[in-house]
Every structure is written in structure tokens, then in C-alpha cells.
Amino acid sequence: MNIKMIFSILGRTLLIEAALLICPMLVGIAYGESTYAAYLIPIGVLCAIGLPLTLLHIKDRSIYAKEGFVIVAFVWVLMSLAGALPFVISGAIPNYIDALFETVSGFSTTGASILSDIEALPQSLLFWRSFTHWIGGMGVLVFVLAILPGYNSGVIHIFRAESPGPSVGKLVSKLTRTARILYGIYILMTIVEMVFLLCGGMSLFDSVTHAFATAGTGGFSTKNASIAAFDSVYIEIVIAVFMFLFGINFNLFYLVLVGNVGKALKSEEFRTYVVLTVVSTLAIAINIFSLSENFGEALRYSFFQVTSIGSSTGFSTADFDLWPSFSKSVILVLMIIGACGGSTGGGMKVSRVMILFKSVAANIKRLIHPGSVVTIKLEGEPVTSETERGVHTYFILWIMIVITCTVLLCLDVNDFLTNFTASLSCIGNMGPGLNFVGPSCNYALYSPYSKVLLSLVMLVGRLEIFPMVVLFAPRTWRRG
């Protein structure tokens, strides 16, 4: 274990967080708030820890898969611990555990909140809340890779550990350039959405924060009623379309940028994602038709909610907790599947679910024809047995975590559906669940210990389980 190298990268990331904290401070100053101390103190703390770490003299710069996992897990935990400070210092969320939950929910792009009156927060904190979504969406370490060159071989392990999807590849031969392209696409799309929202009559502040929350597929709104507060079909459609787009594998956008639209449209995962969205939208629209004035309205609510849950964002325009059971169950399924690999979205990822199904089909075929050789293919490429094994392990761990979390939450709140959907929602980075954690409610009802547990589960979900498991596995820290 190359501890020194881990610390060095950690130090650099903390300094970056300090730099990022300047943004909400400037927003605060612009709005004439007296909240700057709430940012200056964390910035000071981050610099005090980060600077000495970056000055470490490192002889051996090589890192391997193990270090990659540990770095990613550490960075996310520390970033969240520090990112919660502004909420506490400004007095907006006096309890540190609450603030931590809110920050983890931000960075992990979950969008689950413990606040009942969001609009009471100072503007700068509202900005910081949405900004954490944007930072967490693409990943901090990808950002570090994009702007800080000079790392050696092995850095790919960090990239892999932080980026979602069953197998992560590079767009171009240099990792730094790959990271830059990804961030370039991310920034560009965020700006485009912002402009669209501005055109719809949203204020600059609201368009920026909502663009951030959509880009990271987070779901924090600056309004208590979420997107429903704007009551505008145009805004709903813009946000729904962008939620859908941010749930697509970013490699496809790169293909489109370099002019290979045909190949992008042929992507198996993308097609499945489209089919899932269309079928779910229609099914729910038909199901809630009786509750709505006309089919158009049913379609409007259904499309927004499906893209919101399908991309793991979690914005809402309607309280789907009041919908019929069938619609709720469809939403639950979408919650589990989530967005595409390589997107900013959460959930188990469409490609992973596809591999699971294909793997099951192959094994059934092997049962019927013993000795038959079956190759599983995704996107026309054979899926290696290593990837397949990885997906199986992921699935098992996922189930175990959801069950454990649900059981532990039941000690706290006496409602099974609430606890189960809260666990699902947190590991999938959605935000809302059903019943007491439905779209119109929040997570304030949980005790501090449950909030810490859920925070952990959100991070586990965002980092796709393995980094956190490796961090806590005793084997990782054994010498030799």
C-alpha cells in the first residue's frame, strides 16, 4: 500500500475543494449575506490539511487497483466531512449529523434532504447544495485528473474506481485528455441547459442551481415544491429532457461530437434505456389517466417522473406516492435499474442489468445443453468472464446492503415500505422514496444514527460499492 501517494492525491483534492468553496462564498457576497465566515473557516481547515500533504516528497509514485479504491473512498468521505461545515457554521443546519447527511446527499447526487423549509436557507448555501451535485456528478478525482497532469501509470485505477459502469474505458489514448473531454461535455451540456431554463423565464440563480442539480442527476431544488413550484410545461420538458440526457453514457456524446452519430445510436445500452423510458412513461400515463384531467396531463407527469427516477435525479412535479400501486411499482423498478453506465446517474446501471439478464440466460442454456459454449455479448463485444464475475459480485453485495440497511432502519422507524424505499433510494442515489420519505416528505424523521447509516449507503451507491468495501476490508490494510 503506497500510503504516501494516497496522501498526496488526497491533499491535492482537498485543496481543490477549498478552491470550489470560494464559489458559494462569492455568491453570498453578491447577495449581501454575511455568511462568508462559514466558507472561510472550512477553506482554512482544508488548506491547513491539504497543503502539507501535497508537499510530501514521494519516491515511489506507482499505484495499483487497491490504492485506487482506497483513494477514491477516502476522498469522498473527507470531502463530505468538510463540505458539511458551511451548513453548521452558518447556523442553517445546526446539527452536524444533519449537515453531513445533506452534504453526502449532495456529493453522491442523491438529493435526499432533511430540510422541511428549503427556501429559508441563505442563497449561498442553496448554491452550495446544488454545486455539490455538480461536483459529485462527474467526480472530483476525474476533475483532479483533468486539470493536474503529471501522474504516472496506475492512475487509471482511480479513474475506474470513481466512474460508474461495469467496465470503464478511455475515450482517447491519454487519460488526462479523456478526463478533459468528459468534463468538457459535462460543462457544455450544463451551460446549454442553463440557457434553455433562462429562456423559460427562470431567474439566473434558479437556472444555475437547477442546471447543476440536473447535470449531476442530483435532485436538490431551491423550492420546497421542487419543479412543481415553477408550474411551467416548458421548464418541465427542458428539465425532463436533460435528466434523460445526463443519464446516457457520456462516451456516446463523445461519439456524436466526433461525428459518429450512427455508432452512438446503435448502442445497445442506449436503446434499452430509451425503450425502458418510453414503455414506463406510457404504462404510468395509462395507469394514472383516471386521476388526471386528460391524457396529455397524465403523459406530462408520467414523462417527468419517469425521466427523473430513471436518471436517478429525483426532482418531482407530482406526488407519485398518491399514484396507484402499479405506477409505484414501475417507479420502484426504475429506481433499481437506474441510468446508463458512464453517465452521472445512479442505480444499478442499465448495462449491468443487461449483463445480469444475459448471464442468467446463458446459464439456463448451459443447463439445457450441458457442454455448450455460450459467449455473452454487449455492444457487439464479448463480455469477459472477469466483468461478468464483477457484475455478479456487485449484485450480491447490492442485495446484502439493501437488506441490512432496511433491517437496521426498521429499528428506528416503524414502517417497512418507508425503510425499504429509503434504502433503495439512497443506494441508487435517487432521493425520494415512498410513504414517509415520499416526494412531499423528507428524511428528517430518522434518528442521527440512521442518518449516518444512510449517508454511508449513499456513498456506497455513488462509488458503486467496491471502493467502500475495499476501504473497510481488513485484508487491504494487512502488511505483506
Added chain:
Amino acid sequence: MHIIIVGAGKVGQTLINNFTLEKHDIVVVDADFATVDKVVNHHDVKGIVGGGLERKVLIDAGAEKADLLIACTSHDEMNILCCVLAKKIGVNCTIARVRDPAYFREMENMRADLGLDYAFNPELATAHEIASVLKMPLARSVENFAGGKARMAELEIVGTNPLMGKTLKQIAQEYKNKILIAVVIRGDKVIIPHGDFKLENEDRIHIIADEKELILFCKKLNIFKPRAKSVFIVGGGRIGYYLAQELLKSSVSVKIVERDEERATELSALLPGATILIGDGTDQAVLDEENLKGNDACITLTGKDEENVMISLYAKQSNVDKIITKIDRMSILKMVNILGLDTVVTPRYVIANHIVRFVRAYMAKAGEGVKTLYRIGDKAEAQEFAVLEGFEGADIPLKNLELKKNILIGGIVRNGQFILPQGESQLSVGDRVIVISEAKHITQLSQILK
């Protein structure tokens, strides 16, 4: 530059290593998933799993816009076809590994038709390298510049060598030979020395001079060994064949021990001048019976590094004058160094030098490119350039020439004559100049100036 490397075997990985250090964009294509995975984990390159003969795979690798494609899979035919296909798709320049002697002979005729820009043969290149060391056995390695008019020989300072403990200035005053000590290897370090640099035990020095001066100098030091007249080769693979062929041309007597009867018969037909023996080179009885001791040089070229090392150690003990050991695995090179073997050759390292030279020459403008490239460890390089019309440093005394840090003019060849560079010497148009640099990846001569 955008470079595609097809085949991530031994040579492929060495090239990847070199080119990533030189900051090129590299895409690696290999049919084996595990190999690609390993390469991508260790180097900042893009990896694609697939065959080099599939259009789709090559296009994925960016062949439409690539500058260079190097095909180095284990199959000659595949390499050649891959280059043909790549050229059709749009790769600017293609390089193929061709090892089969029959193909390689035809290569000069077919190259233009196939659109192949360069064909390389690691075994042939290695045989060349061994042959040039055999002409000057006192050196651990020898590199020729300007068609052999200037040589760089590597010597190890051991035992009673009179150079030990002397500074370069003292050596120049004492011996008055026209030689230049260009590079010193001490442990892991590679140093371009100054006048006050003092030589120590076990230093390995690189001397540049013409052949005559070099021999005179070594005679004065009492370390001279005449060129090898009889050579004992263990292992009759491709390198052995090429080497024997070259040695026989300069009427050296050659004995080859080969284990496989079929191959031995084949060799005896191909090399009528050589003595071919069927036997196990690791069998001491065979070596003694065939009088290994009586030969000037022993060269171990079997397919197993361990066997080569064992036989070489035995030959050393039997006081054979010159021993050359082939080692394939880079990973054991450091361990082998501890054993104090004389000359060690690594085919893929030899060929990487050739290809890197070719690529740098390709990057430079026509004619300005590197003529010869020799790398000393990973850290220093000796390169030969032609001084062309328009070179800014021409006709200026060297002492007034402002060179970049850690760059040394190691020699000048004018009208076929070697000139030892001194403060008053000048570079003139038409000269060949040897530049020593610390891994600066220089592609043209003008880059040595500040």
C-alpha cells in the same frame, strides 16, 4: 504523434514503454484481453481487444488519422497484411516485423508494392550487434557511427585498469590519444562527465574514437583483445543463423551446437561453411568434447535465459576470451548484471532502438533526421545527425556554441575522417556529428542549441 501498435508482445511492450516516455498518443491492439488489460493498467495508452486484420478494429484504433502503425505480432504474414490494410485505411506510415529469413530477403522487392515503409527483423539486428562486438571483443558493446568511421565502445573499469582513480583531464594529458570519454555509467546513474570527473572501480565508460585510435588506446591500457577468429555458438535459432552467416563472410570459424536434429540438418544445408553439432548445450560433456575452451568467443543463444546464463558462467570459468549472453526477459536483466557477465544482448531492446530511430527520423524533416541512435540505459542517448545547409550552429567554434544543458558533441566525421571535437573545432555543412544527450528525445540537430 498518433501511433498504433498491433501486438503487445515483448517488442510491442518495449515500444509502448519508449513511446509513452516520449509523450506520443498510443493505441494498442491485441487479440488477448488479459494482455491488453495489463498494458492499459501500466501505461497511459488506449487498449483495444481485437485482431489487427479487422478493419473495424483498426478504425476504432483511429487508423484513419494515425501517423504510424507498427505491426509486431508473432506472425509475419499477419504483420505484413495488417500494414497493407492500415495503409488502405489511411495510416501515414507503416512498420512491420518480419522475422522469416525468406520473407525478409524478398522484403526489399515487395516493400514498395505492399506500401510498407519499414520492415524490421529483431533477430537480424541482434546478430549484427553481436557481430560488431566480436570485431572488437574488448568492449562490452560497440556502436558504429557514419558507416563505421566513428565507433563508440563500452568498457568496464575493473582490476588493474590504469584509468582507475584518474580524472578525464589527467587521462587526456597522459595518453594524448584522440579519444573522448562521452558517458559514464555508475550503478544506476548515467553521467555525461566533465574534465574533473574521476573514474572509479566498476564504472562503465563509453569511448568515442575511430577504430585505429581506439585500438591504440586499448593497447596502451593493456586491455586489448584481437578480433575473434573462432566462435562457439550454442543454439541454432534465427539469431544463430544470421550471425553465423555474417561471421562466415569475414572468414571466422563457426561452430553451432543445436539440440534439435531437424533444425541442425537444416542449418547444415544453409551454412555449409560452419560446423553444426547435434547436442545439448547445457551438457558439460558436450561442451568439453567440442573444446569450448579453445574458442575465442562463446555466444549463448538458446531460447531459455537461464540456460544462456549457466553456459556463459561455465564459459567464463573455462577462460573463454569473449562471452556474449542473450537475455530475452527484461525483468531478469538487473539480476544478471550482478553475475558479472561480459556482454548481454536483449533482442527486443536492440530492435526498439532501431524503431525509435526510425520514428524520430520520420518526425523530423526530410534529411534532417537521426541517422543512428544508440541508447545508454534509459537515460542517455548517442545520436548521429547530418549537418545540413541552414544549420544555425555551423562554422562557429564549439566553445562559442551555446548548447542546451547536458548535451555534448561526441564526435565529428568530415570527409570520412573522425575529428575529435575540441574548443576550436567547428561543425560544417556536410559533416556527420555525434550528439550525446540525457534522454531529451532530440529529433533534429537544431534542437541541441539553446
